[in-house]
Amino acid sequence: MTSSETQPTPSTLHPDLAPLAGARLLVPTPPPGGSLDRGEAVELIRRVDLDRPRSDVRAARLLVTAHGVVEAFLDGTPASEDLLTPGWTAYEQRLDVAAWDVTTAVRDGAPGTRSLTLSARLGNGWWRGDLGFAAAEASYGEDLGLLAALEITYVDGTRQVVVTDDAWSARTCDVTANNLYLGQRIDARLRAGAGRAVAVRTRDLDPVLLTPRVAEPVRRHEVLRPRRVWRSPSGRVLLDFGQNLVGWLRLRVAGPAGTEITARHAEVLEHGELGTRPLRLATATDTFVLAGTGGPETFEPTLTFHGFRYAELTGWPDDLVAAVEAGTLAPDAIEAVVVHTAMRPTAEFECSEPLVDQLVRNSVWGQKGNFLALPTDCPQRDERLGWTGDIAAYAATAAFQFDAADLLHSWLIDLAHETRAVGFVPVIVPFLVRHGRLDLDSWEVWRTPQAVWSDAACWVPRALWWAYGDVDRLAAHYPGMVAHLESVEPVLSASGLWDGTWQLADWLDPDAPPDDPAAAKADPGVVATAALHHSAAFAAEAATVLGHDEDAARWTALAARLRSAFRTHYVTDDADGLRVRSDCATVYALALRLGLLDEGEDARAAARLAEIVAAGDHRVTTGFAGTPFVTWALSEHGYPDVAYRLLLERECPSWLYPVTMGATTIWERWDSMLPDGTINPGEMTSFNHYALGAVADWIYQVVGGIRPAEPGYRRVLVQPVPGPGIDRARCAYDARVGRIESSWSVDGDVFRLRVEIPDGVPADVVLPDGTRHVVGGGTHDFTCAVHSPAPRGASVS
DSSP: OOOOSSOOOGGGSOGGGGGGTTOOEEEEEOOTTOOOOTTOOEEEEEEEEOSSOGGGEEEEEEEEEEESEEEEEETTEESOSOBSBTOOOOTTTOEEEEEEEOHHHHHTSSTTOOEEEEEEEEEOTTTTOOBSSTTOOBOSOSOOEEEEEEEEEETTSOEEEEESSTTOEEEEOSEEEEETTTEEEEEGGGTTTOSOEEEEEEEOOOGGGEEEOOSOOEEEEEEEOOSEEEEOTTSOEEEEEEEEEEEEEEEEEOOOTTOEEEEEEESOEETTEEOOGGGTTOOOEEEEEOOOOSSOEEEOOTTOOEEEEEEEEEOOSSOHHHHHHHTOSOTTSEEEEEEEEOOOBOEEEEESOHHHHHHHHHHHHHHHHHBSSSBOSOSSSSOOOOBHHHHHHHHHHHHHHBOOHHHHHHHHHHHHHHHHHHSSOOSBSSOGGGGBSOOTTSSGGGTSOOTTTTTHHHHHHHHHHHHHOOHHHHHHHHHHHHHHHHHHGGGOOTTSOSOSSOOOOSTTOTTSOTTOTTOOSSOHHHHHHHHHHHHHHHHHHHHHHHTOHHHHHHHHHHHHHHHHHHHHHHEEEETTEEEETTOSHHHHHHHHHTTOSOTTHHHHHHHHHHHHHHHTTTOOOOOTTTHHHHHHHHHTTTOHHHHHHHHHOOSSSSSHHHHHTTOSSOOSSTTSBOTTSOBOSSSOOOSOOOGGGGHHHHIIIIISOEEESSGGGSSEEEOOOOBTTBOEEEEEEEETTEEEEEEEEEETTEEEEEEEEOTTOOEEEEOTTSOEEEEOSEEEEEEEEOSSOOOOOOOOO
């Protein structure tokens, strides 16, 4: 982290952060002759004497950030519901600052007093998290630190500001170990100020790094109680919460002092025991030591998080299974607390096929678990990184299910920072691997741009643009698009293709062996060139919207060159029919959906795609690159029936196979759990990876029928396309312009549709017989015959 020789001044701070002028970073250090374990959390404390009586306080706010994660308290009461503050950003470039309204806590504190205690608990978080995978731990620094300012405004207009400085003291607390991967240890015997004194030094922090928080905070959401408590074949006590979630256990338990309760977490069971192998080096274990107060003690490990459905408890003071069976266990004794970024839910979907409804719920839960401070690949094993390919595939789905604008905007800011730092869009943002023991030359993906992954610089802004229509945000994201395109142009081959470097390409093709997920059927050059064409086309669109006419012409020309090269080198049309190189579902899906074929060619390509899907018994044959597009390519080019059969297939590999196996989130692999109930033997196996759930975007827009006709749904296209296997569906989307709802059913040969459109928003309604209606706000009903083939149509978005 960069430091400065001069103290922050208001002129170098964002105006909203002016109270931090004069604040210094408090860095806990071992006292002389003492020690401070790397896992111990530290509590920093400051007594605040108020300049006026509490009744004179008009407003108060607390500005907080940290190297690490921080929880702040006023007189022992949490200052905010926020968790894991300040989250994870590209710390070398920016450090988010939270601003909490603490007026009530300051004004309504202990009557008759003019002092309060401001304290902050500091944990490792992502800053000193030993993050990464394959034992390649990475941290941003060894020293934790707190930067804070309490600003109090009195009724007479005067202000009092208390900042982090030499007046603070520090001590250890009841958290004796904390790590995002490994878990947390809480020793209640060390509560009530029983910790050891800790030395504190101060240093300056470059104010340019400090930015007001962009994304919503991480907070608690649902609370789940065990659906089942039992003993495993080995005698272990297991709990099933019925849902793969992200968060932690909250326990309320009484017992003798020194009683030690251990909670281990996992997403699945294998052979009746906790299936921990997929966690790799993440032990995901929390330990709680009782103080023996005589009554229930509460434990909640808020400095870590786990991805789990199942937990194993040892050390409970009584026979836990017997207590559950007897009904004597307190209802709130054991709870799973669901934690994620506080996004507003925006989608509803239900249909006549319960397995599809569960698939959609799995997508929603996968997003909640992986949108924790930033969009990650998985939330449970020793990884949890911001892989760009996952969100490139999933961004449109994410923006329909939740208002993800702020979180993804925050992440795109970091993407632009990291692109400038390394010269191309890295596959992980923040690009943490630079701060660990991983050899950057060990894998080509660390050193070169990767199609789809690096294309997140364009694909994610595209999804946000169509979902929210925010021109200012589009302008903010545009430089990142330019940087991506300019980093790839020099590596194009003489033929104009992106085919000269190793690519992840159609990662996790289900036909690839477990130990080689990059061994896909789709030619990497086909995937890369098509992906870059998609990026260049949207960059041209964005440049036009923003008035960058020269850029628009430049990116339009690049898209045209890529398209021409693609057709010249990858598309053949002879006696055997039209073929795209490598002749698999992914390459046809990309060619059709991303506009790489000429008029007349698309019908033959779609026919070939439908033939390939049918030949594969309608099982999924695509990986990361093809999965977001394959159902679109079918339904938009005359084969909705094939798309529906692909969606509804239940045998592995398919979207519904995990559902039939009890999945409650989207799996990383199509067969993360094998049919016999054993875990996939590959080293890389997660049960909460949202990327392959990108089909939910198609479900919302094609099955549900709600699509943006203009960015931000300023004009709406309602075009549900029915198909075999589903005879009714309802979809709703809470857009920025208002609530949009589509509900349809098929009864015999009659299709019925009800549409609800917000006031002031025009909508085009396209029925399965091809008729089109233009309507305004309100509720509208339509009927038509469905004995005719569904129209091919063309997605506006």
